[in-house]
Amino acid sequence: METDVEKAIDEILGRVDADRETVEKDLKKFIEYGVPLDQAKEAVVTKYGGVAHERQLKDITPHERNINVVAKILTVEEREVTVRDTKRTIHRGLLGDETAVLPFTAWKDFNLQKGDVVRIKNASSSEWDGQPRLSLSEWSEVEKLDRDIEPVQRTPQKLPLADLRPGLSNVEVRGKILSMEEREVTVGDVQKRVFSGIMADETGKIRYSAWHDFSLHEGDVIRIRGAYVRKWRGAPQLVFDEKSTVEKLDEAVAVRDMVLPLYKIVEAEGGVDVLTQGTVIEIRKDSGIIFRCPRCNRKIRDGVCEEDGEVQGVEDLRIKAVIDDGTGAVDVIFNRELSEKLLGKTLEEYLAIAREAMDYEVVHDEIVDRLLMVPLQIRGDSIPSDFIITLFAREAEPLQLDYKKEADEILSQLEG
Numbered sequence: 001m002e003t004d005v006e007k008a009i010d011e012i013l014g015r016v017d018a019d020r021e022t023v024e025k026d027l028k029k030f031i032e033y034g035v036p037l038d039q040a041k042e043a044v045v046t047k048y049g050g051v052a053h054e055r056q057l058k059d060i061t062p063h064e065r066n067i068n069v070v071a072k073i074l075t076v077e078e079r080e081v082t083v084r085d086t087k088r089t090i091h092r093g094l095l096g097d098e099t100a101v102l103p104f105t106a107w108k109d110f111n112l113q114k115g116d117v118v119r120i121k122n123a124s125s126s127e128w129d130g131q132p133r134l135s136l137s138e139w140s141e142v143e144k145l146d147r148d149i150e151p152v153q154r155t156p157q158k159l160p161l162a163d164l165r166p167g168l169s170n171v172e173v174r175g176k177i178l179s180m181e182e183r184e185v186t187v188g189d190v191q192k193r194v195f196s197g198i199m200a201d202e203t204g205k206i207r208y209s210a211w212h213d214f215s216l217h218e219g220d221v222i223r224i225r226g227a228y229v230r231k232w233r234g235a236p237q238l239v240f241d242e243k244s245t246v247e248k249l250d251e252a253v254a255v256r257d258m259v260l261p262l263y264k265i266v267e268a269e270g271g272v273d274v275l276t277q278g279t280v281i282e283i284r285k286d287s288g289i290i291f292r293c294p295r296c297n298r299k300i301r302d303g304v305c306e307e308d309g310e311v312q313g314v315e316d317l318r319i320k321a322v323i324d325d326g327t328g329a330v331d332v333i334f335n336r337e338l339s340e341k342l343l344g345k346t347l348e349e350y351l352a353i354a355r356e357a358m359d360y361e362v363v364h365d366e367i368v369d370r371l372l373m374v375p376l377q378i379r380g381d382s383i384p385s386d387f388i389i390t391l392f393a394r395e396a397e398p399l400q401l402d403y404k405k406e407a408d409e410i411l412s413q414l415e416g
């Protein structure tokens with residue numbers, strides 16, 4: 001340790017004009033304050049008017065000052081932010097060198113462009129998302145350099161499937177291919193084969209689409225690095241291509257059928273093949289017998305389709321209900337088949353009842369009688385629509401609450 005300090009003093013003396021004793025005193029003071037030796041060295045150099053060395057991005061930690069680096073601008077975007085009631089335009093993005101990629105924020109317009117290699121002097125670092133972020137202020141200097149650097153690949157963020165959200169990029173996931181379909185698409189003039197389906201891990205399921213033939217098969221357990229997540233038909237979709245790496249793993253993935261609390265389904269803003277439970281707290285008005293357009297299948301009003309005009313409507317039965325489990329609420333749509341199963345009557349039977357009563361409303365009333373406050377278990381795909389998540393049920397059944405078990409538990413608690 002002592003020799004490291006001696007070496008550092010020698011190096012400082014080689015870079016600035018100061019006497020050994022003062023330099024040693026200053027350096028030791030920084031070290032006493034807990035500043036790492038390398039940083040302490042650069043701080044002393046700057047104190048005596050020297051120019052701090054360029055640092056490697058991997059060595060930068062949060063809450064440092066006077067940072068000098070050479071880096072390539074990888075992404076940059078303009079943003080308007082409000083700081084103490086004042087609107088300011090900032091530029092932020094990612095920059096990288098051979099050792100790391102860091103986010104940055106420039107509080108002054110340095111005319112940074114994607115692809116620029118720049119020498120940055122006198123930046124500082126803050127903490128963002130547990131990572132250092134470079135901050136370029138009025139007092140920073142930026143000089144464009146006429147050379148290129150090859151930045152390291154940013155380490156992908158490892159995530160369980162349940163945590164994937166649209167907009168994430170460069171993620172690493174591991175999961176099992178549950179299903180796969182292959183199709184041809186034309187992008188520009190190029191024919192491409194796309195492989196898509198559902199994959200799962202211990203936390204959940206997601207739709208994926210692979211824009212490259214990784215010779216994947218149903219049942220394969222794979223690790224994907226460098227994938228991104230976009231929104232497709234309202235739900236997150238994992239996308240990977242020839243820039244991603246896919247590795248087949250010799251391990252099992254226990255795909256459990258977990259009952260998700262409703263707040264999780266609301267937070268995810270759409271998901272595939274989700275299983276949940278909740279109590280029906282409301283039957284929406286347009287539940288019961290509805291009429292659909294024979295051409296486009298849309299629900300029609302007074303014999304008129306928005307798209308096709310006046311048509312002869314086709315009767316259908318459906319239920320739109322709100323279910324709640326105490327953590328959140330979602331809308332659920334039950335198609336004819338599930339509605340008939342839950343209600344115990346067929347569409348034809350309801351049509352006969354409605355015609356006899358000369359009122360379709362009686363069907364709505366019966367749905368309320370039968371289903372309101374009934375706990376259900378539902379499986380389906382969820383998509384966000386108009387401020388609420390709608391779950392399209394594929395399976396639904398009344399939940400048999402285990403009263404005996406509950407009573408036993410209460411008893412054993414009393415006895416215990």
Ligand SMILES: [Zn+2]
Nearest residue numbers: 293296305308
């Ligand atoms: Zn129509």
